[in-house]
Amino acid sequence: MTDPEPTARRIVFVTGPSGAGRSSALNVLEDAGFEAVDNLPLRLLPALLDGPHSDRPLALGIDPRNRDFSTNAIIDLLGRLTGVSGLAPELLYLDCSTDVLLRRFSETRRRHPLAPDDRPSEGIIRELDMLGPLRARADVLIDTTDLNVHQLRAEVEHWFAPGGQRRLTVSVQSFSYKRGLPRSVDMVFDCRFLSNPYWVPDLRNLDGTSQPVADHVTADPRFADFEQQVLSLSLLLLPAYRDEGKSYLSIAFGCTGGKHRSVVMAERHALRLAEAGWQVSIRHRELDLRKKEEA
Template structure:
C-alpha cells in the first residue's frame, strides 16, 4: 500500500469540546487512532501504519503536547512530501460550556496553571487559532450531545473515498445565534411564517402540513433552485481545491418551521444528484 493511499485526519480543538468522542467514533469506523502524539513523531507513525497495512489514520493533536505543539506545521509539511495531505477536524464550544464540562470531569485545564480556568481556555483558543483557520471541518459542540456529535463525525468520515465531498445542511434559528461552524449562512426569513398559522404553530418543518405550507410558495421554489445551482457550481471547485467537508446553514427566526422544511427539501434535491448530504436541525435537537 502506498503512502499516497493512506488517509490522515488530525482531530484537534478545545479541551472539553469532544475530541475523545470524535476519536472513539473514528475508531469504531475502522480508523487507526492515536491520542496525544508528539507532532514530531507523525512521519514515523505514518510510515509504520502504512507498512502495517492500515489505510486510515487519525491522530488527536492538542495543547497537551506543550512545547511540541508548535511543531505541527513542520510535521504537516513532512507529511506533504510523503504524499499525505491531512484533513483537520476541529472541535470547539463556548466558554460557558467548556467551563461546565471541565468542572464536571474535575480535571484541571492543561493551560490553566495557578490561574482561573477561563484564562487557560483563552490561551488555548489563541494557540489553536491557526489550526482552526485551516480546518476542513469545524464542529461547535456547545449544544450537541454525544450521540449528535457522533452522528456528525460519522457522516463526515464514514466513506472509503477521501475525494468524496460530504455536505451538511443545518437548519437553525437566528434568535438562538448564527452557527459559528458553517461555511455558508442562508436566510429564509423572507418566506411566510407558519408560526402565525394556529394549526401549524405546534408542528415543525418535518411535518407534511408545515413543509407543504412553506414549499407551496413560489418564492421557496425559486430560492431552492438558485441555491442548488450555486452549490452545484461551488462543490466541484471545492473538490479541485481538496476541500472535502462543507456545512451550509439555513436559518429562519426560530429554526422550527421554514429553515427545517427548506433544509430537508434541499437535501433531497442534492441527494438525487449523487451528493452525500447529512441534515442537522440544530434548534430542534435532531440529527
C-alpha cells in the first residue's frame, strides 16, 4: 500500500463488534469534518461516490446488520477502491475483549443483533468469528476494552487528522505483566531487569512520571544502553513500516506493576520519537486504570 495522492478523498470504513464503540467513533469522525454515513448497504456505495462531488473525507459505518454484509465483499471492495485514482480507502476496526462486550450488553440490557432470541454471549462469539478477516485486514485498530468515551474520542482524533492525510502514527504505552500483554501491540519490551523503585520506600507510592522515580530508573547502569538500543531499533523500523503502507505502530513497555520502570521508558521513548518528527500518542494502562477507579 502506498501513500494516497495529496488530493485523494479519504474513505474510512468503520467496523468492529457490536458494543465496541463503532457509533461513537463515527460521531467523532463527523465532528472532525468527515461526512459520516452509518449502515449504508454496500451496493449503494457506487452511487454515493458518483454523486455530487465533495471535498470532505467520508466515514462509512459497516457491521453485520447491513443487509448485504459480507467480509469478503468488503475486503474486495477495499482492494478495488485502492486502485481508483482520487480515492484513499482505509479500514478502521474497533476491537474489544469478549468479557467487556458482554458486560456492556448486560449493563444496557440490549439484545445482540446476531442473537436476538439467545444469550448476548452467543451473538458476540458469532460476530467476532464473522469479523475476524476484517480485523486482520484493518489499517487502523483501536482496542476500546479499557477506554471510556473521552479516551476513545482522543484515540480516533489522534489517528485521523482533520486534514485527512495518512501517515504512520506511533502509540507508546506502559503496562503490567500481572494483567497480561496489551492487545494488538506490535513491539513489546520487558523492563523488569531494571532497578525497581518499588523497593525504595520514598519512591514506592510515586509513579514513573515523577522525576525522583525517573532519576532512580535511569541511574541503573544498564539503562542508557537499553534505551539507545530500543530507540535505534524503532528509528530503523518506523520508516520501513511507513513505506509498506502501515498506518500505525504500537510499542509497549512492561514491568511488574506497570507503575515505575515501564512508565519511565514509555515517557522517554515517546519523547525521543516525537523529537525525531514522528506523530506519537502515549498511554499508561495501569495508571489510567487507577485514575478511572478513583474517579
